[in-house]
Amino acid sequence: MTTTTTKLWTKDFILFTISNTFLFSGFHIFLPTLPIYVLNQGGTSTDIGLLSATFVFFAILIRLFTDYGIKKWGKKYYLYIGCILCFVAAISYILATTVPRLLSLRVVHGLGFGIATTLYAAIVSDLIPKSRRGEGIGYFGLGTTLAMAIAPGLGVWIVDNFSFNSLFMVATISQILALSFLSLCSIPDDRSVHTEKQEKSSLIDKLLERRLLFQAFLALLFGVCIGGVLNFIALLTKEAHIANAGAFFLMCTLCIFLSRVVTGRIFDRKGPAWVILPGTIFFLLGFVVLAQSKSMTSFLAASALYGFGYGTIFPALQTWMFNLVPPAKRSTASASFYNMIDIGNGVGSIALGMLAGKLGYASIYWCSASIMGIFLFSYTWFVIQEKYASEHNLDDIEANG
Structure with missing residues (x-):
């Protein structure tokens, strides 16, 4: 289709x-x-x-x-x-x-x-x-x-x-x-499109599309950080003596909504880097502010940063993965994306929960900020390498032209 x-x-x-x-x-x-x-x-x-x-x-x-x-x-x-x-x-x-x-x-x-x-x-x-x-x-x-x-x-x-x-x-x-x-x-009923015999695939192939290994790695890191917020934000507010944990999700939802309206068009016109890089910086800063929040003002500021980051990274990473595979593989790309998000969420919930038991709930968000630092470094390096390869290929074409 x-x-x-x-x-x-x-x-x-x-x-x-x-x-x-x-x-x-x-x-x-x-x-x-x-x-x-x-x-x-x-x-x-x-x-x-x-x-x-x-x-x-x-x-x-x-x-x-x-x-x-x-x-x-x-x-x-x-x-x-x-x-x-x-x-x-x-x-x-x-x-x-x-x-x-x-x-x-x-x-x-x-x-x-x-x-x-x-x-x-x-x-x-x-x-x-x-x-x-x-x-x-x-x-x-x-x-x-x-x-x-x-x-x-x-x-x-x-x-x-x-x-x-x-x-x-x-x-x-x-x-x-x-x-x-x-x-x-x-x-349309597309069963006829998939009737041809397919090669046998390993468990890894079923878990994620091999052409999307790097993108799956980023989704995994992103999922770990999502798990920290979803499962422990209410406990952090109690530890920091902040009255209303629900305010975090209200502000967060508003900012996710606003970011999705704007960033999709930027992605289509400029490419994923113009969306993912600023989104990652917002997301990372959200965790830094959240880890230090002692008042409703800083709490809501962290929520806004988190919301803009989440609302930017999630659809951009998903769309990027769809764009890298042929139409017949989009369902596999979709499964790869959600699998990595869910695995990261599950692993993050367990690992960050153990960390919180020893160092307090604020430590979860310092750790999440560090993970997003790895995300930012990895993606920046990928963009630099991709640009270098693209310029080299262009030089080769011109030299052979």
Whole structure:
């Protein structure tokens, strides 16, 4: 499936973006509420960690079979399978009154989410004209940002004012809406494109696209730093005696939204370096300020820097990876991107949590700043080497011309 015009805001792109927003809403609504539900069912903090790890593990595991799923069902129907699994998990949480049942549903939800996130990103890259891919991916991601901003707070409000069964029904409705809007999209059945015999691939090949090793390394570093904020920011505010951790996410979401609107066009016109380098500097500075925050003012400043950095790096890195592979490999590129983000997030949560236990929560963000320093150095060196190689090739062409 390829695009032949430069029009971005097509009916399919709009419907697809809305569908993705509802899918992520049904995911984010559980982030602050499921741990409470686990404790109410007699679970422990260990059980909460196990549920999270189970979800991530099976999301990564199913992405190893992305090529097989697409070859058998095509992108369109494989995406439907992922969304249906998310729906089945959401509606079944009502029956999950024990931790073992919750674990089994986190397996189903992780499998569905792993398929859906990979295919949404891969298909939308087909829907967007190449000349506007950076801009389009940025706008597409605004739906995810909106879900991240609204769904967690909505979930807590529902639990506080109604019940967990009401929460599960709202999450189920969100997944139904995702499927409904998806069904309105005109996505061709591309199973015939993938019927040719493919070479056998190793586990590493299934985990990530070999042509994207450097980009995957950057995504891994980025994922480690994301894990530090998502899992420990509330604990840092308590350690630093800052009143409202929720203000961090509100400011962060606003800045992510603003950055995605602007930086996508810069990516398309200037290239990835013009976006990734300043985004990395913002992200790094956000961690430095966050590690030293003792007041709401510095806390919000750190949140703004983090938001601008996150909102810039995430879509730029994803789009860059899509642009480096042929259309048939975009789903593999998508799986590689999300796998590295998830692995980094999981490893970062464990390693940074151990660090915090010894040195305090501020140490997490000093460490994250150092990791982004490695990211910045590595990418800068890559850009310099690429420019040097390009100039050398040009000189050779002129000399032989």
